[in-house]
Amino acid sequence: MRIAFLYSSKNGMASSLQSRRYEETHEEDDPPLDFLAECDSDETIEAIGRALGERHEIVPIEANDEAYLHLKKLRPDLVFNIAEGLVGPNRESHIPSICEMLGIPYTGSDPLTLGICLDKSRAKEILAYHKIPTAPFWVVENGSGVSLRVKLPAIVKPLHEGSSKGIKDNSVVRNRPELKARVREIQSIYKEPVIIEQFLTGREFTVGVLGNPPNLEILPIVEIDHSQLPPGANPVYSYEAKWIWDQPDKPLEIFRCPAEIGPDLKHRIEDIIRKTVEVLRIRDWSRIDIRLDERGEPNILEVNPLPGVLPKPEDNSCLPKAARTAGYSYSALLHRVVDEAATRYGLNHGKRKHHRGDRLQLLRSRHQPAERAPI
Numbered sequence: 001m002r003i004a005f006l007y008s009s010k011n012g013m014a015s016s017l018q019s020r021r022y023e024e025t026h027e028e029d030d031p032p033l034d035f036l037a038e039c040d041s042d043e044t045i046e047a048i049g050r051a052l053g054e055r056h057e058i059v060p061i062e063a064n065d066e067a068y069l070h071l072k073k074l075r076p077d078l079v080f081n082i083a084e085g086l087v088g089p090n091r092e093s094h095i096p097s098i099c100e101m102l103g104i105p106y107t108g109s110d111p112l113t114l115g116i117c118l119d120k121s122r123a124k125e126i127l128a129y130h131k132i133p134t135a136p137f138w139v140v141e142n143g144s145g146v147s148l149r150v151k152l153p154a155i156v157k158p159l160h161e162g163s164s165k166g167i168k169d170n171s172v173v174r175n176r177p178e179l180k181a182r183v184r185e186i187q188s189i190y191k192e193p194v195i196i197e198q199f200l201t202g203r204e205f206t207v208g209v210l211g212n213p214p215n216l217e218i219l220p221i222v223e224i225d226h227s228q229l230p231p232g233a234n235p236v237y238s239y240e241a242k243w244i245w246d247q248p249d250k251p252l253e254i255f256r257c258p259a260e261i262g263p264d265l266k267h268r269i270e271d272i273i274r275k276t277v278e279v280l281r282i283r284d285w286s287r288i289d290i291r292l293d294e295r296g297e298p299n300i301l302e303v304n305p306l307p308g309v310l311p312k313p314e315d316n317s318c319l320p321k322a323a324r325t326a327g328y329s330y331s332a333l334l335h336r337v338v339d340e341a342a343t344r345y346g347l348n349h350g351k352r353k354h355h356r357g358d359r360l361q362l363l364r365s366r367h368q369p370a371e372r373a374p375i
């Protein structure tokens with residue numbers, strides 16, 4: 001297949017943002033220091049391109065505001081999508097929306113699911129409706145006052161970020177002054193609403209999922225062992241834990257995979273993972289975070305339908321780690337995602353089923369009005 005590989009590189013996104021801010025907004029403020037944390041490094045992009053290239057023709061495309069034109073011209077068989085997008089609460093939906101518009105098949109979840117999951121409150125509302133346990137929460141809009149609506153301690157997070165952006169060791173708050181200070185800080189740095197969640201005190205896990213219902217493969221569960229954090233740190237997998245205290249030459253030994261858990265807990269975790277994938281309509285792959293509440297009941301913390309896939313084991317990226325434990329090489333993991341998407345669209349066995357875009361083209365050509373004879 002000819003696959004367009006859509007990514008958001010750190011360099012590409014930094015320069016797109018710069019020109020955009022200069023041309024459109026003339027904003028004075030610098031973006032937050034962790035602005036590019038979600039974007040991929042050149043090393044990751046090259047590793048993915050190489051792995052996919054073992055079986056397919058790969059055309060790498062930066063997911064900037066030229067991407068639409070490239071895709072329109074190229075019309076690949078499939079888009080392999082890891083694009084985080086540039087700005088806005090719907091940024092992860094931009095590339096899948098373009099693919100939808102052009103009738104190009106793409107890997108992973110659709111724009112709606114990506115948008116919902118990037119807004120932690122919307123994802124939790126859907127989970128709560130389906131009685132899937134998730135911590136009580138409320139959202140403070142940018143600029144509004146702070147009231148207290150959940151039991152303390154709580155954790156204060158930006159509403160639509162990932163990669164622990166804005167979630168620091170001090171994001172766990174135990175009293176009102178701390179709560180107010182954290183909310184103000186996030187509002188001023190990220191300029192977006194804040195979600196305040198009741199703090200779940202139990203063990204934490206993250207779970208990789210491949211495939212589509214009813215054939216889901218739940219990868220070996222990864223435990224995040226908070227006892228490995230530096231002394232005095234809060235039991236959270238914070239920005240510091242992900243990007244500062246964990247270095248390739250001095251890794252934080254924070255993961256246990258497979259997690260040491262009994263069959264009952266494993267069953268309960270897998271059960272809510274399956275339900276979550278179904279109700280949020282996640283496709284092909286994802287990584288879902290779980291934490292036990294004070295009664296030992298698994299709760300969904302948040303859902304990543306566009307999971308990070310750093311290539312080197314020492315990078316401690318959880319989905320490749322879980323996949324390795326299940327026997328997948330890095331390439332095999334990525335090929336599995338391609339195969340899942342290809343199966344959904346009926347692209348397997350070298351035969352390309354007509355895409356919606358192709359079918360529309362066909363319909364248009366059949367219904368061209370007959371040329372009028374000159375009067």
Ligand SMILES: Nc1ncnc2c1ncn2[C@@H]1O[C@H](COP(=O)(O)OP(=O)(O)OP(=O)(O)O)[C@@H](O)[C@H]1O
Nearest residue numbers: 135161162163164165167197198199200236237302
């Ligand atoms: N309600 C909560 N109760 C307890 N701990 C929490 C809660 N919410 C978040 N955390 C802690 O903060 C960490 C980061 O939170 P979260 O997973 O929401 O952030 P993220 O930036 O979306 O993460 P990712 O890197 O997985 O995209 C979690 O791994 C967990 O340790």
Ligand SMILES: [Mg+2]
Nearest residue numbers: 163164289302
């Ligand atoms: Mg998380």
